[in-house]
Amino acid sequence: MLKSLSTAKQIALDSEGISLGRNGKLCLLSVAPAPAPDAPPEMPAPVFLLDVTSLSTLAFTHKPGQPLPAGRGSRSRSRGAATATSSGSSHPSGLRCLKEMLECPSVTKLFYDVRCDAEALYHQHGVNLKGVVDLQLSEVAYRRYGPVVRRVGYVIGLSKALESYLAPELRERWQATAVDKRLLHETFERDPMYWDRRPLSQEQVRYAADDVLYLHHLHREFSGALTPPILERVALFSQYRVEDSQYDGVPNKDGGSTAAGGRRGSDPTRALAPPGL
Numbered sequence: 001m002l003k004s005l006s007t008a009k010q011i012a013l014d015s016e017g018i019s020l021g022r023n024g025k026l027c028l029l030s031v032a033p034a035p036a037p038d039a040p041p042e043m044p045a046p047v048f049l050l051d052v053t054s055l056s057t058l059a060f061t062h063k064p065g066q067p068l069p070a071g072r073g074s075r076s077r078s079r080g081a082a083t084a085t086s087s088g089s090s091h092p093s094g095l096r097c098l099k100e101m102l103e104c105p106s107v108t109k110l111f112y113d114v115r116c117d118a119e120a121l122y123h124q125h126g127v128n129l130k131g132v133v134d135l136q137l138s139e140v141a142y143r144r145y146g147p148v149v150r151r152v153g154y155v156i157g158l159s160k161a162l163e164s165y166l167a168p169e170l171r172e173r174w175q176a177t178a179v180d181k182r183l184l185h186e187t188f189e190r191d192p193m194y195w196d197r198r199p200l201s202q203e204q205v206r207y208a209a210d211d212v213l214y215l216h217h218l219h220r221e222f223s224g225a226l227t228p229p230i231l232e233r234v235a236l237f238s239q240y241r242v243e244d245s246q247y248d249g250v251p252n253k254d255g256g257s258t259a260a261g262g263r264r265g266s267d268p269t270r271a272l273a274p275p276g277l
Helices: 098-102 115-125 135-145 158-165 168-177 181-190 202-223 228-245
Strands: 010-018 025-033 048-051 108-111 132-134
Touching (some): 010 115, 025 115, 025 202, 108 202, 115 228, 132 135, 132 228, 135 158, 135 202, 135 228, 158 168, 168 202
Parallel strands (some): 010 108, 108 132
Antiparallel strands (some): 025 048
16 A cells, blocks of 8 residues: 555545544544556546544554564455555555555545544544545635635535536446445444444445545546635645644534634534635
8 A cells, every 4th residue: 555655746535433532532534546647537546545543643644664563464355446554564665654645735535524634533543634625625615716606604514515526427337336325324323333344345345445446536626727826725734634623622512613614513514604705
């Protein structure tokens, strides 16, 4: 995985866990490097599933060539082009650990609603995210300043964004392979430890890999329609979200709100869009 990411200038990420956030548990991290510029749209990019349940903080601090403690290793499985790996085998020199990549401002990190991911990464594993573009904020900017200017009061969830902005052939592929999230959410409610159980089921692998595959396509759609000053504001407000997630104080009982929009709660599609973006 580190070898594949060593030259990446843009990666897409998503997390799964138990009550994901500062007080929950990060169990699985999906990482997808950007496809090559000349790659055909029908060719899926690799998705790496990092088993944080098994590796804990070693998932972020392990470097190529370092041996893993006995019993530690990636147990995740992959689908199609997706891969899951964190090995102690030797790689060419100069590769960094994942923590250094995530904290490098020159590597763009794409998330869709970064807040809970940033909380878990920082408070549980000491990862201080840099270079984040929150595509939920990009989508707000697209509606406000894109081809059709609209008033925007609320953010939307990832599924709605994929349905709205993916090209028809990509949308059909996503719909054909996507796991029914409503059924899976019912499973979460019945089994709070769902993402902490090993080995991962094929359904879990599909769920974790499917959405992150398409974040690069969303980024291309939004960035192609927005001016550089607006894109700079999206990056600024994305960093606001990261910094707010790292705050050590206790959030307001209603979840609070910041310049980057209300905190993600039980219904992220109803969170207020940031007024200053």
